[in-house]
Amino acid sequence: MTPEELSAIVKSVLAEAAAAGDVALDTIPDEVRVERPKSRAHGDWATNIALQLAKPAGMKPRELAEVLAVRLNEQQGISAVEIAGPGFINITLDAASAGQLARAIVEAAETYGQNQTLAGSSINLEFVSANPTGPLHIGHTRWAALGDALSRLLRASGAEVTNEYYINDAGNQMNTFAESVLARLHGDEVPEGGYPGEYISELAQTVLEHHPDIKDQDRTHALPIAREIAYEEQMRRIRTTLENFGVHFDVFTSERTLHESGKLDDAVATLREQGHVEDRDGAVWLRTTDSGDDKDRVLIKADGEPTYFAADAAYYLDKRQRGFTEKIYLLGADHHGYVGRLKALAACAGDDTEHNIEILIGQLMSVKGAKLSKRAGNIIALDDLIEWLGTDALRYTLGRYPADSAIDVDPELLRSKTNDNPVFYVQYAHARACNAARNAHAQGVERTGPDDGGGFDAGLLSHEREEELLAHLAKFPTLVARAAQLREPHRVARYLEDLAAAYHAWYAKCRIAPSVTESGERQPVTDLNRSRLWLNDATVQVLRNGLDLLGVSAPERM
Structure with missing residues (x-):
């Protein structure tokens, strides 16, 4: 049941x-x-x-x-x-009703654990959103893992979710980026405040391949050409890194397009209609203090230039106009100051700040012994972390801690093949269960029986360890729903570790394959063997479903 x-x-x-x-x-x-x-x-x-x-x-x-x-x-x-x-x-x-869960899980397959707790929710989930001026680094790694895991959880709980990456491709930083590329193109040092790293030289080479005559052009004409080609190439690299990390984005939104499309002006007009905009000292202000912010925010400066907050406002309203009733922002530890202003912005737009906007602030992570990347520009690059530690180890480790707790990752532990390594412990349980099924099949145990149309007798799963394992398996759907509601993927990881422990304890006490007598004769296959295979395979399924929620693979052999 x-x-x-x-x-x-x-x-x-x-x-x-x-x-x-x-x-x-x-x-x-x-x-x-x-x-x-x-x-x-x-x-x-x-x-x-x-x-x-x-x-x-x-x-x-x-x-x-x-x-x-x-x-x-x-x-x-x-x-x-x-x-x-x-x-x-x-x-x-009764034992039969409890044991029926094993069959239900196997038959539900990848849908076991899915629920409709958040059905009807239309969620925009924004995370990572790194500047397109350099490679993704250790500071982005945690949000990439957590954001994608949270997206999977929300979808498993019935929500419609759009993963969105906001590209900060407007402002002086893009000119500085282009000037750095152009300097390398001419063999010069990057300007003061520019972007270091061998990747800039690589981008310069890409620009040169597209425009062989660019060195002959004056800098005024060459700068926008270098900026566009280097920008597109750097975003391609960012997308590739994310895909290698198992993270997919449905939408990439450009800040520049907000400026070019007139959406900033539309946002100011909308907020003015709501009664929260006023002209003061030659500038245009949003009275965010009306909604709890510590100070009002400038939208348009006295010289007519929009502020970064104006782009934030246009972007928020754009999400709202696209039909997202819930907007979730995953921001780094250095963005605490954004919470009040974004909440106030939502209120000024007419939204309910308790329901329509949610801001999650994550703490920093560090990796013992991680080396700065000369190629990436004196940062710890995500590509290097993937090559060093592996996607599974990184994603599982980052997924098993609450977002608001700092993490100091031990690379030696993550690379070890011992039970002290949580990701190895869980993946090994899955591989062990797959191997147990293979061995059972080799010895004639199948989930289908000759006489009863299935060979499954739930009432036979009455051993103390079987009751314990079934109890853990039964928790999974509720656990998934709760983790999604609380935005806490780490609950899934900790659950999987408990489930793995329960499986190992069951495996030690309950044989799936028929036993062998002292004379070497193998006992005949019974419904107890078949029923235990169902329970084994149910555990395989739940371990796999849980690992998938974290974006971690479930190897069948280790």
Whole structure:
């Protein structure tokens, strides 16, 4: 029995009690949550529905719980119902009902764990958004891993998600970038404040390949040519790095296009209509203090030039106009000051700051022994980290910590093939389970049996370790939904480690393949062997689904 099926049973029992007049309720909730109790001694599942509905039902929670407990005890698959504390209902399933979960997981395959908790949400998720003036580096690595994992979680929970990368390709930084490339093109040092690194020389060579005569042109004409070619090439490299890291963006939005399309002017006009714009000292201001910001923000300077905040405003309104009801920003540790102004901007645009905008601030990460990249310009480049530590190790490690905690990555640990290495521990559990299935098949164990149309007898999965493993597998859908709601991918990683431990403990005690007698004779294949293969394969599926949510591979051999 899956958690969803048990939830439906509790809901049905509640509706029957209301229809019979045992409970005075006008409406039945759309969803009844069932959760694993902290102690297995309290049963397989627990629900607090009696506490939630006691007041509208005009009953004490324990009285309502007792009414529901009588009816739940009559349901097939439930072996015991107990009431605890003020009105918690603890439910114990019979062995067959509990074991049926293994078959349900195998049949659900990659959809097991998916849920509709966030159905109807249209989310724009912006992360990384590195400047197009250099390679991605260690500072972008964490948000690339977390942002993509969060996107996968949100989608698995029913949300429509667009991964978006905002390209900061306007302003003086782009001219400085072009001047650095042009200087290298002529064999000169980059100007003061320019961009160092061998990649600039490589970009200069790319410019030269596209325009062999560019050295003969005066700098006024050569600068925009160098800027465009180098910019396009650098963005191509950024996209390649992201794809190598397993991170896909649906949309790349250029800041420059916001300027060129007139969207900055449109944004100012929209905000003025909302009543939050005023002209002061020759400049155009947005009164963000109306919405809790520490000071008002200039949109258009006295000389007529738009500010960077004006682009922020245009970009936010552009997302809003594209139909995204929820905008999530993943920003680095140096962006704490953006929280207040972006929230205030959303409020000035007419949005609900508790629902329509969310800003996640991440802390820094460091890698012991990481070397600066001369090629990338005295930074620790993401490409180098991928080559050194591997995508899986990086993504899993960055995914297993809360975003607001600083991380000091130990490369020796990540490269080790020991149980102390969390990513190895989880991936090894998956590979071990795949190997167990291969060995079972080689010894004649198949999930289909000769007589019963499946060879699966859920009631046989009654060993203590099997009950524990099934309990962990049952948690997965609720875990995924909760992690998505809280924006916390690390919950998936920690769950997988617990599941791996439960699998290893089960594997040590419960044989899948038939045993061999002292004389060397192999015992015949039974439904217990087949049923354990179902449970083994269910574990394979959940480990794979969980690793996929983190953007980590699930190797079948290690």
